[in-house]
Amino acid sequence: MGERSGHTMGTADPLACGDRMGSATEAFLTHRNLLFTVAYEMLGSAADAEDVLQETWLRWTGVDLDTVRDQRAYLVQITTRQALSRLRTLRRRRESYVGPWLPEPLLTAPDVAEDVELADSVSMAMLLVLETLTPTERAVFVLREVFDLAYDEIAAAVDKSPAAVRQIAHRARAYVAARRPRGVVSPAQTRDALEAFQRAVETGDLQHLLDILAPDVVLLGDGGGLVQAVLKPVVGADRVARLLNAGRGRITAAVSLRPAQVNGYPALILRLNGEIDTVIAARIDDGLITGLYAVRNPEKLSRVERETAVSR
Secondary structure, eight states: OOOOSOOOGGGSOHHHHHHHHHHHHHHHHHHHHHHHHHHHHHHSOHHHHHHHHHHHHHHHTTSOGGGOSOHHHHHHHHHHHHHHHHHHHHHHHHTTOSSOOOOOOOBOOGGGGGSHHHHHHHSHHHHHHHTTSOHHHHHHHIIIIITOOOHHHHHHHHTOOHHHHHHHHHHHHHHHHHHSOSSOOOHHHHHHHHHHHHHHHHHTOHHHHHHHEEEEEEEEEEOTTTSOOOSSOEESHHHHHHHHHHHGGGOOTTEEEEEEEETTEEEEEEEETTEEEEEEEEEEETTEEEEEEEEOOGGGOGGGSSBOOOOO
16 A cells, blocks of 8 residues: 555654644544544444554554545555454454454434434444454445445455455445345434333333334343343344343332434433443334344443544
């Protein structure tokens, strides 16, 4: 990607170096939210996405900006390469993860929901679909379908030919289409379903709960081995409803369940004595809840204390 291997700072003009660093910093900060979003969609982890941004910055400061035609595309290429490298490491680490692995939830601004494609791309349901792609397929899909990069720009980022990238994009697009929610779900639909879900859980109305759960609903819990959570997917409306109803016995005055905007869609945040205990996101198909995702791993809950900016 044309990165310079080093500098001879002893002979450089300090003012020129300062100008170059200022230009590099300005470009990086201009695209930072975009770069974070690229890394997060590839990794499903905000902490790892931040590490990738640090690595991207270090490489960016070693680039001769005079040789860069499109700074946005170039920065995305660096970020993608760093994320790909990290994703392959994470894949091996996740094989030994205790129980189901879920993406790290983000508290997002209300305006994210207005960009339907962006909200869909960072939704918990979509990130779980992306987890099933190979690292290269995931990178190509994200860069093409979400960020609309040209095939030759993606090719430079993943070290493939443009022709190969087209084939990968076609394959990944078909794979995702077969597994993503069956129709575009509006935030209002998700909010309505979650409000009904919240009422049913708080009142213990088992029948009402069964009415809003799809027959093949799947509940996934992520405690990461650090806190109690279901260690295997719970499948079926009856089993999920009874599990939730049994948990209702632990709800006390110290527990609150409140709506929030998480990963571009309405979700619920459960607090215990004021501290975030669980983030509950949902996948909705045809007005029914088909997926419930309960993130309890405390290492994944810091990003729901404050909003995280995502963009494309």
